[in-house]
Amino acid sequence: MNNQLVRDLGEQGLLQKIQPFCPLGVIGDDGAVIDIKTDYQLVVTTDVLVDRVHFSDRTTSAFDVGWRSAAANLSDLAAMGANPLGITVGLSLPGVTSVAWVEELYQGLHSCLQQFDTPIVGGDITRSDVITVAITAFGEVLPRQVISRSGARTGDVILITGYHGLSRAGLELLLNPQLKEALNPKERALLIKAHQRPQPRLDVIAKLRKIASDAVVTGMDSSDGLGDAIAKICRCSGVGAVIESHSIPRCPTLNKLSSDCPTEQWILDGGEDFELVLCLASQLAQELLSDLGEGAAIIGHIRDESRIRINGTQEIRERDISDLSAGFQHFSI
Amino acid sequence: MNNQLVRDLGEQGLLQKIQPFCPLGVIGDDGAVIDIKTDYQLVVTTDVLVDRVHFSDRTTSAFDVGWRSAAANLSDLAAMGANPLGITVGLSLPGVTSVAWVEELYQGLHSCLQQFDTPIVGGDITRSDVITVAITAFGEVLPRQVISRSGARTGDVILITGYHGLSRAGLELLLNPQLKEALNPKERALLIKAHQRPQPRLDVIAKLRKIASDAVVTGMDSSDGLGDAIAKICRCSGVGAVIESHSIPRCPTLNKLSSDCPTEQWILDGGEDFELVLCLASQLAQELLSDLGEGAAIIGHIRDESRIRINGTQEIRERDISDLSAGFQHFSI
Numbered sequence: 193m194n195n196q197l198v199r200d201l202g203e204q205g206l207l208q209k210i211q212p213f214c215p216l217g218v219i220g221d222d223g224a225v226i227d228i229k230t231d232y233q234l235v236v237t238t239d240v241l242v243d244r245v246h247f248s249d250r251t252t253s254a255f256d257v258g259w260r261s262a263a264a265n266l267s268d269l270a271a272m273g274a275n276p277l278g279i280t281v282g283l284s285l286p287g288v289t290s291v292a293w294v295e296e297l298y299q300g301l302h303s304c305l306q307q308f309d310t311p312i313v314g315g316d317i318t319r320s321d322v323i324t325v326a327i328t329a330f331g332e333v334l335p336r337q338v339i340s341r342s343g344a345r346t347g348d349v350i351l352i353t354g355y356h357g358l359s360r361a362g363l364e365l366l367l368n369p370q371l372k373e374a375l376n377p378k379e380r381a382l383l384i385k386a387h388q389r390p391q392p393r394l395d396v397i398a399k400l401r402k403i404a405s406d407a408v409v410t411g412m413d414s415s416d417g418l419g420d421a422i423a424k425i426c427r428c429s430g431v432g433a434v435i436e437s438h439s440i441p442r443c444p445t446l447n448k449l450s451s452d453c454p455t456e457q458w459i460l461d462g463g464e465d466f467e468l469v470l471c472l473a474s475q476l477a478q479e480l481l482s483d484l485g486e487g488a489a490i491i492g493h494i495r496d497e498s499r500i501r502i503n504g505t506q507e508i509r510e511r512d513i514s515d516l517s518a519g520f521q522h523f524s525i
Numbered sequence: 526m527n528n529q530l531v532r533d534l535g536e537q538g539l540l541q542k543i544q545p546f547c548p549l550g551v552i553g554d555d556g557a558v559i560d561i562k563t564d565y566q567l568v569v570t571t572d573v574l575v576d577r578v579h580f581s582d583r584t585t586s587a588f589d590v591g592w593r594s595a596a597a598n599l600s601d602l603a604a605m606g607a608n609p610l611g612i613t614v615g616l617s618l619p620g621v622t623s624v625a626w627v628e629e630l631y632q633g634l635h636s637c638l639q640q641f642d643t644p645i646v647g648g649d650i651t652r653s654d655v656i657t658v659a660i661t662a663f664g665e666v667l668p669r670q671v672i673s674r675s676g677a678r679t680g681d682v683i684l685i686t687g688y689h690g691l692s693r694a695g696l697e698l699l700l701n702p703q704l705k706e707a708l709n710p711k712e713r714a715l716l717i718k719a720h721q722r723p724q725p726r727l728d729v730i731a732k733l734r735k736i737a738s739d740a741v742v743t744g745m746d747s748s749d750g751l752g753d754a755i756a757k758i759c760r761c762s763g764v765g766a767v768i769e770s771h772s773i774p775r776c777p778t779l780n781k782l783s784s785d786c787p788t789e790q791w792i793l794d795g796g797e798d799f800e801l802v803l804c805l806a807s808q809l810a811q812e813l814l815s816d817l818g819e820g821a822a823i824i825g826h827i828r829d830e831s832r833i834r835i836n837g838t839q840e841i842r843e844r845d846i847s848d849l850s851a852g853f854q855h856f857s858i
Contacts, residue, residue, distance in 0.1 A: 222746060225666070226569060230563050232561075236613055237555055237556035240616070240651045240659060269556060272554065280570075284573050314569055321654065328613050328615070412554070
């Protein structure tokens with residue numbers, strides 16, 4: 193039974209396996225019907241994950257592929273300031289995929305989503321030579337509470353909502369098991385969890401709006417790296433930034449790998465930490481910060497001049513915003 | 526320049542090529558923000574199209590892949606009674622894909638969408654060994670105007686909005702060019718267009734709501750075949766149907782192929798005609814019918830007994846709804 197393949201089951205059989213992870217009635221109509229609150233706007237975001245590009249059997253179980261797919265999309269909603277309403281799942285996969293793999297994928301999706309009462313409201317399953325998971329998430333937001341990348345203003349401080357570099361370190365641990373020796377089991381688990389089960393920071397949005405319902409906040413998530421997020425916000429807002437390198441919190445567990453690994457680089461460019469990078473008034477940032485856990489910090493401020501300066505402990509690096517990484521180049525390999 | 530490959534351009538370069546087909550500002554934030562009218566509900570639908578499963582270079586240009594992807598999703602919105610608000614495009618493709626192919630794909634998407642003032646509001650592009658196009662479309666509908674599959678009642682008549690079998694015939698013409706000889710150029714073009722550039726019947730929804738704003742209508746589209754649609758509506762509604770075979774309009778052009786091809790089967794099971802199959806009160810159906818073009822007809826009625834009878838010219842076929850095709854089985858080959 194556990195060795196059953198997708199091609200043995202057919203599409204209808206597979207849909208029956210997936211049904212338990214979706215609200216009743218979702219599977220059956222041409223589309224899903226969803227309520228949206230009066231005066232709210234709809235926010236939509238899409239991510240595509242491809243086997244052997246974004247995940248691999250070596251580092252990611254089917255459950256974790258599901259979890260990460262859901263987390264990445266919910267993180268994009270958080271980055272827009274929105275509350276999630278639902279997701280759709282477009283799944284293509286070879287007929288020789290095991291049915292158990294598909295069930296675990298949906299378990300992972302469902303487990304991440306249910307933390308935020310977010311249903312899978314629709315989808316499509318089809319045959320392909322390559323497993324591909326295409327998620328579209330949608331949420332609702334009051335127009336004045338939209339968080340965009342283009343509103344950062346001189347005087348705003350830059351707040352990050354947690355540690356960076358942990359997801360990249362977790363990946364490294366999975367790829368190079370000998371690194372484990374520097375860490376105790378709890379520390380290993382922390383880094384691997386950061387990679388396999390990242391948490392979208394929807395909690396930050398709820399806290400922010402409790403403190404300041406109408407405050408204008410600019411920002412995005414750090415899914416493509418902290419450095420990338422700062423560069424993109426500056427470019428979209430037509431401003432620059434000063435980053436105090438010593439203000440970026442270092443996770444003690446990550447520090448234990450720093451003699452063997454480029455942990456400083458992972459903090460800036462590792463990506464997939466799914467924290468939020470927010471630009472907002474200093475006082476509001478302080479208030480929000482007192483509500484957030486360790487790893488959250490104010491790491492710099494926005495300035496008029498369109499250059500990003502990183503004040504390090506020994507050196508100062510300064511670059512024009514147009515020179516900075518345009519983010520992960522999916523086709524550059 | 527025309528031989529430029531996706532991998533030469535990188536993700537950012539590719540996004541610049543796509544920008545002309547999206548509203549200003551769409552590419553840049555973590556998600557798209559969209560207005561939805563007060564009191565309306567959101568409708569969401571997803572389709573995944575995979576190279577060599579749903580399309581092939583032999584029968585479908587990049588433009589047509591785009592057109593058909595958009596049309597299939599807009600047809601699902603029409604099938605729900607919704608007006609389109611936008612789509613997202615999740616595209617995965619090999620680095621050796623030509624940039625021209627990607628541009629043509631977006632031209633096709635855009636050309637189909639702009640007939641209904643529907644924007645591409647977001648997406649994701651990533652690397653894969655197989656070209657995969659995952660579209661999510663969303664629309665808005667007043668709660669009382671939702672068209673579901675589960676409300677068909679005894680006494681409703683069954684209305685189809687156009688000819689069936691033409692898309693399947695168009696595909697056959699592309700695969701077997703010798704069939705062309707039975708047809709003149711205009712007739713060939715008609716069938717091939719039915720296959721390559723199907724029209725979502727959003728116009729029918731507009732006409733229906735002009736005639737009867739609040740009428741309860743049940744139905745779906747015939748994307749998986751006319752027979753499949755009737756069977757699904759009956760199953761979801763817990764009813765049966767009587768179909769008058771002679772009432773199903775035969776397109777004169779399709780008739781010219783009937784000595785060489787199983788055209789009767791194509792009409793019932795060909796699929797991808799993207800017409801609507803609606804169950805509604807007889808008087809409303811008559812009124813709507815007078816507003817629709819040739820190929821539209823009332824072809825039967827709903828009955829209590831949960832069996833579907835097809836009254837043919839020579840024989841009567843009758844089957845239990847549970848026996849009827851469960852639709853195209855993507856994994857059955």
